[in-house]
Structure formats: structure tokens, C-alpha cells
Amino acid sequence: MSRRPTVIVFARLAVLGTVKRRLARDIGALEATRFYRRTTADLLRRLRRDRRWRVVVALTPDRAARRRGAAPQGPGDLGARMARALARAAPGPRILVGSDIPALRPSHIAAAFRALARADFVFGPAADGGYWLIGTRLRVLPPMLFRGVRWSSEHAMRDSLATIPLHAGVAFAARLADVDDGESYRGRARPPPLAGEGRGGRTTLDGAARRRVPPTRPPPQAGEGLS
Numbered sequence: 001m002s003r004r005p006t007v008i009v010f011a012r013l014a015v016l017g018t019v020k021r022r023l024a025r026d027i028g029a030l031e032a033t034r035f036y037r038r039t040t041a042d043l044l045r046r047l048r049r050d051r052r053w054r055v056v057v058a059l060t061p062d063r064a065a066r067r068r069g070a071a072p073q074g075p076g077d078l079g080a081r082m083a084r085a086l087a088r089a090a091p092g093p094r095i096l097v098g099s100d101i102p103a104l105r106p107s108h109i110a111a112a113f114r115a116l117a118r119a120d121f122v123f124g125p126a127a128d129g130g131y132w133l134i135g136t137r138l139r140v141l142p143p144m145l146f147r148g149v150r151w152s153s154e155h156a157m158r159d160s161l162a163t164i165p166l167h168a169g170v171a172f173a174a175r176l177a178d179v180d181d182g183e184s185y186r187g188r189a190r191p192p193p194l195a196g197e198g199r200g201g202r203t204t205l206d207g208a209a210r211r212r213v214p215p216t217r218p219p220p221q222a223g224e225g226l227s
Helices: 021-027 027-050 064-065 078-090 105-114 156-161 180-185
Strands: 006-012 052-061 094-098 121-125 131-136 170-172
Touching: 006 078, 021 180, 027 052, 027 105, 052 064, 052 078, 078 094, 078 131, 078 156, 094 105, 105 121, 105 131, 105 180, 121 156, 131 156
Parallel strands: 006 052, 006 094, 121 170
Antiparallel strands: 094 131, 121 131
16 A cells, blocks of 8 residues: 655744744734734645645744644754755655645645656745745655755745756646735735746646756855745
8 A cells, every 4th residue: 555645834833923024024913923823724724634645744943843743843944944854754755835825725735746756856936936835755865955045035946956966857836925925915815826837948847857957056044934
């Protein structure tokens, strides 16, 4: 019997003043915290109802994770914590997503897992140059994965792609928007397309794995947020 794939939901304990701080500058800390709690709870409810995969919550801070039966993210910058979560997941295809993507549905996850049947990695691009999903089917991750990524910037996905070996196949999932500021908060009800378009001739999630031109590798910086 084949193993179910794994969906890892990356989340932070929703304490006032510690989550969605950019959004809080526009709509207030209380409403930003409420939004984060609702979005995370709704996402987990949708994903856990689907028996095609197991769901693991990777939570920070670690002390809160242990009290709630979640997986601790551990120390380090976002890239180190994401790589750790992917490496520790059960064998088989696994996908890691952020917890603040209101438009994310099980259909997006299922499509990303289908992409991993023919590609080594799958990314879900965001409009701001980051990404809301990263998935892999590799048992052993590349040693430089996520090293030197400029998180919380328009370079996040391009930098992340630069850490993947050139021989690895990469596919792209749907383009979805996270909610980081007042403008994206007000526009969150607009439904995104299910299938994303690749940039610069790259294939979409419904196309074949593609050969990549390596981006310029940036100097390492730390940051937070899946993108």
C-alpha cells in the first residue's frame, strides 16, 4: 500500500503583535491577528477533511508547538526551518505551504502533488516575487537548499530556485496571493486562477518539468514569511 503524501502547514502562534506585522500597520494589530487566526483555522479545516494526504502543522515558537502537539520549526532563519520540516517529513512527496493564503483550496494541493509525479520540485508563485508553496519528492534534499535567500522580498523565489541543482526538474503551481498589507487584505476576495502561468518560458504546473537557466546567486540574508 502506498504512503499518503504529506502537507506541512507552516504557522506561527497567533499572539497579538507577533503575526502579520506589515498588515497590522494598515488595519491594526487586533484585526490582523484575528485575520491570521481565522485564515489558519479555515485552511487547516479544509486540508484535514481531505484523506488524500496527511497534514502536519509546523509551529513556532517551539515551546508552543510542543504544548499543542505540533512539530517545532526549530532554530535558524526561514530557509533553515523550511528545509528541516521537509527533511523530517514522512517518506514520499511532501508539500509545505504558508498559513495565510485565503484562496488556497485542496484542489491546488492535489494539482501540486500531481506535478511531483514528473518533477523533483514544485513552487507556487506569489504575485510579489515570493511563493506560497514549495514541494519535493526527493528523499535527500540538496545541501544548499534555501541558502542565501532574500526572504520577504521580490527576490525570494528566484533566489530559492538558484539553490536547486540544475539537473533537478521544477514545475510551477497556481499563482496565489498571500495577504501582507491593507491593499491585499481588501482584495483578498478576488478568486485567483487554478492554473498558474510560468515566467520566462518556464512550464506551468500542468506542463512538463523544465530545464532552468540559473539565476544570479545573492548574498545571504535572513528573513521571515514563506515568501
